[in-house]
Amino acid sequence: MTTSVPDRPDRPGRRPKAPRRAVAASERTRQPTEVRRRLIVEAAVPLIVERGSAAVGVRDVAAAAGVSVGTVTYHFDSVQEVLSEAMVLHIERYYAALSEAADRATSGAEGLRLLIDAxxxxxxxxxxxMWFDYWHAGDRDQAxxxxxxxxxxxxxxxxxxxxxxxxxxxxxxTVDPADFAVRFAALADGLALQRLRQAPPLTTEAARAHLYRLVEVELAAAAG
Incomplete structure (x- = not known):
């Protein structure tokens, strides 16, 4: 009587089966295009904030999003399209938060102070x-x-x-609100650029003080 011998993994001519890899749910279920695009754009935001858009490439975005380079290029025509959408996303969120804070203010004066502090x-x-990268991008794209x-x-x-x-x-x-808005926004942008370049040095406290001074000089109601 012949006794069968079980196959062993090390028996010549046979390869051991590779263990099955667990597949994550995110890999098993294909995400809608708009979800994939949003995830990629979200991943690009901190890259631009930390490095500036000029220093971010498609491989950086893909690595941050946890997808392949091919996935990025499938959903976007160029890395510039990703970066542009990421900048818009950041800017919109930032100013939406400022607007919400101003809307909760108990007065117009408090709302303006909250904007300056923020x-x-x-x-x-x-x-x-990111803001200055955002404006620079407009030089390359009219839309x-x-x-x-x-x-x-x-x-x-x-x-x-x-x-x-x-x-x-x-x-x-009583002042012209539109004229004041122009001066306020221009001073804020100029102070921000000086703050980033530190030429000459400028602290955040000093930047706020300049804006407070503008409000005091142009808007403060006369006493009594």
Whole structure:
């Protein structure tokens, strides 16, 4: 009688079977295109904040998103498209948070103070770096430039509405809100650039003080 011998993994002519790899749920279920695009754009935001858009390539974005380079190029025409959408996402979130804070203010004067405090903090250098990358991108793309113009118009509108509210509440003297918004936004941008370049050195406290001074000189209602 012949006794069968079980196959052994090391028996000549046979290869041991590789263990089956567990497949993550995210890999088993194909995500919709809009979800994949959003995940890739989200992953690009901190890269641009830390390095600047010029230093971020498609491989960096793919690695941060945990996908292949091919996945990025499938969903986007270029890495610039990814970076542009990431910058817009960051800017929109940032100013939406400022607007929400201003809307919760008990007065126009308090809302303007909240904006100033939020514009210059120990963490906002990251935002300002993105902001200037955002504007530079408009030089290469007219459609992107139109979006920037809309964003800036909205920002000016936020400042104007706070000034108008402060005038109506008697905290501010009567001024042209649109003119003030131009000067306020221009000073904020200039201070932000000086803050990033540190030429000459500028602290966040000093940057806020310059904006407070503008408000005091131009808007403070006369006593009594």
């Amino acid at each position: 514009l210059f903090t120990d963490d906002t250098d990251r935002h300002w770096r 992107f430039a139109r979006g920037q113009a809309e964003r800036y118009a909205s920002w000016h509108g936020e400042i104007r509405s706070l000034v108008e509210r402060g005038v109506a509440e008697g905290d501010f003297r």
